[in-house]
Amino acid sequence: MPLEPAPPKAPTLVLPPERAYDIARGFDLRSLSPDFYADPYPYYHALRQHAPIKAMPDGSWLLTRYDDILPVYRDHKACSSDKKKEFGPKFGPSPLLEHHTTSLIFNDPPLHTHVRRAIVGALSQRHIAAMEPGLAKLVDGLLDTMETKGEVDLIADYAAAIPIGIIGNLLGIPAEERGPLRDWSLAILGALEPVLTPERAVAGNTAVTDMLAYLEVLVADRRAHLRDPNVDVLTRLILGENESERLTESQLLHQCIFLLNAGHETTTNLIGNALYALTEWPAERAKLIAGLSDSAAIGKAVEEFLRFESPVQLGNRITTHAIVIGGIELPPESRITIGIGAANRDPAQFPDPERLDLAREPNRHIAFAFGIHTCAGLNLARLEAQVALTRFLARFPDYALAGDPVRGGRARFRGFLHLPARVAL
Numbered sequence: 408m409p410l411e412p413a414p415p416k417a418p419t420l421v422l423p424p425e426r427a428y429d430i431a432r433g434f435d436l437r438s439l440s441p442d443f444y445a446d447p448y449p450y451y452h453a454l455r456q457h458a459p460i461k462a463m464p465d466g467s468w469l470l471t472r473y474d475d476i477l478p479v480y481r482d483h484k485a486c487s488s489d490k491k492k493e494f495g496p497k498f499g500p501s502p503l504l505e506h507h508t509t510s511l512i513f514n515d516p517p518l519h520t521h522v523r524r525a526i527v528g529a530l531s532q533r534h535i536a537a538m539e540p541g542l543a544k545l546v547d548g549l550l551d552t553m554e555t556k557g558e559v560d561l562i563a564d565y566a567a568a569i570p571i572g573i574i575g576n577l578l579g580i581p582a583e584e585r586g587p588l589r590d591w592s593l594a595i596l597g598a599l600e601p602v603l604t605p606e607r608a609v610a611g612n613t614a615v616t617d618m619l620a621y622l623e624v625l626v627a628d629r630r631a632h633l634r635d636p637n638v639d640v641l642t643r644l645i646l647g648e649n650e651s652e653r654l655t656e657s658q659l660l661h662q663c664i665f666l667l668n669a670g671h672e673t674t675t676n677l678i679g680n681a682l683y684a685l686t687e688w689p690a691e692r693a694k695l696i697a698g699l700s701d702s703a704a705i706g707k708a709v710e711e712f713l714r715f716e717s718p719v720q721l722g723n724r725i726t727t728h729a730i731v732i733g734g735i736e737l738p739p740e741s742r743i744t745i746g747i748g749a750a751n752r753d754p755a756q757f758p759d760p761e762r763l764d765l766a767r768e769p770n771r772h773i774a775f776a777f778g779i780h781t782c783a784g785l786n787l788a789r790l791e792a793q794v795a796l797t798r799f800l801a802r803f804p805d806y807a808l809a810g811d812p813v814r815g816g817r818a819r820f821r822g823f824l825h826l827p828a829r830v831a832l
């Protein structure tokens with residue numbers, strides 16, 4: 408017997424004008440209400456309308472309009488990704504500081520160009536496509552286990568297990584040693600929230616230290632026993648394309664940590680958010696299930712999930728000189744927060760943006776950012792989501808939520824910690 412479908416979700420955003428104005432005026436990223444974590448979009452809507460270049464009480468700026476954000480991504484000279492000045496006082500001399508200031512995402516050219524070349528080479532389209540059979544096998548194993556259980560947590564049992572398995576495969580981490588990966592990743596990324604609590608700092612520093620110690624042994628062993636560079640990403644990163652492009656030991660270890668972090672929670676959130684959204688939008692779900700054999704339709708659906716509930720909601724840049732954005736001059740050294748989630752619901756770019764439209768076209772979302780720092784793992788993320796969703800829906804078309812979803816409670820990354828569901832009767 409099919410499980411009860413959820414009632415159709417009203418695709419409207421109701422916000423009285425005076426409330427929108429007040430929200431925009433009082434908005435502070437460092438002091439967010441539980442309502443915001445549950446549903447940030449009315450807040451973003453209010454900001455786009457009344458304060459699209461919003462000065463925060465701490466002197467930083469939050470941008471929420473698509474058209475104001477693209478030029479920031481484009482002008483990487485004026486809008487730097489180098490976080491040394493910002494993270495120095497935030498983290499103090501610490502493993503977290505060393506990690507976050509070494510990874511490519513928080514650097515400018517030429518260091519960024521050097522490291523990115525190595526990573527992009529290691530994650531080329533050809534290598535990603537070769538991962539599909541291993542990915543399908545991993546996914547089918549998880550589906551089998553869930554079918555036996557009947558009641559599952561769609562995050563722990565599925566959405567989080569896929570990227571951990573894939574990145575474990577990518578770096579060649581033995582299956583029995585993957586246990587701590589997820590907690591390390593959550594702790595290191597947790598330290599990037601707008602407010603760094605002492606608990607988050609301790610957890611983040613411990614995770615960087617423990618993971619570095621683990622990777623030192625893994626990398627030393629791989630150096631001693633190099634694998635086929637056509638198959639093994641870590642071997643490719645160790646060898647580089649040529650000597651001048653080779654990474655230093657410290658760069659290598661920190662990029663490995665970064666790959667885990669960049670590819671884990673983000674992809675978990677994409678898959679988890681998609682499975683949740685489908686419970687809220689039954690008509691879209693029915694259409695998707697009816698067209699599961701159409702890979703182009705699945706591809707489009709994944710793009711819409713990326714837009715609709717962007718797994719990474721916020722990005723950051725710092726100005727190197729004065730620039731004008733949306734008619735407002737920002738002085739040098741202005742800290743900018745890029746509202747990815749807000750831009751991806753901007754009605755000036757996306758007609759009817761609060762509606763999940765799995766066939767949306769065009770769909771020029773910025774969930775993977777834009778410009779020289781565009782996500783280097785986007786092909787892998789897309790493949791993981793496409794395989795995960797297609798095989799899940801083919802196996803469990805009638806899945807339903809079976810308890811209260813628990814959100815991650817973070818502003819930068821949007822996703823669930825737990826998503827209890829019934830997949831089989």
Ligand code: HEM
Pocket residue numbers: 488511512513523526574666667669670671673674677717718719722723774775776777779780781782783784785787788
């Ligand atoms: C749904 C999944 C994902 C999302 C939404 C996502 C999102 C992003 C975003 C927004 C950025 C740009 C950050 C900035 O501009 O400062 C980025 C960068 C990056 N991502 Fe992803 N990502 C995902 C999955 C992955 C995966 C699976 C990997 C690899 C295993 C990966 C590797 C990277 C790398 C290496 C960068 C740095 C690029 C650079 O600075 O040049 N990402 N990602």
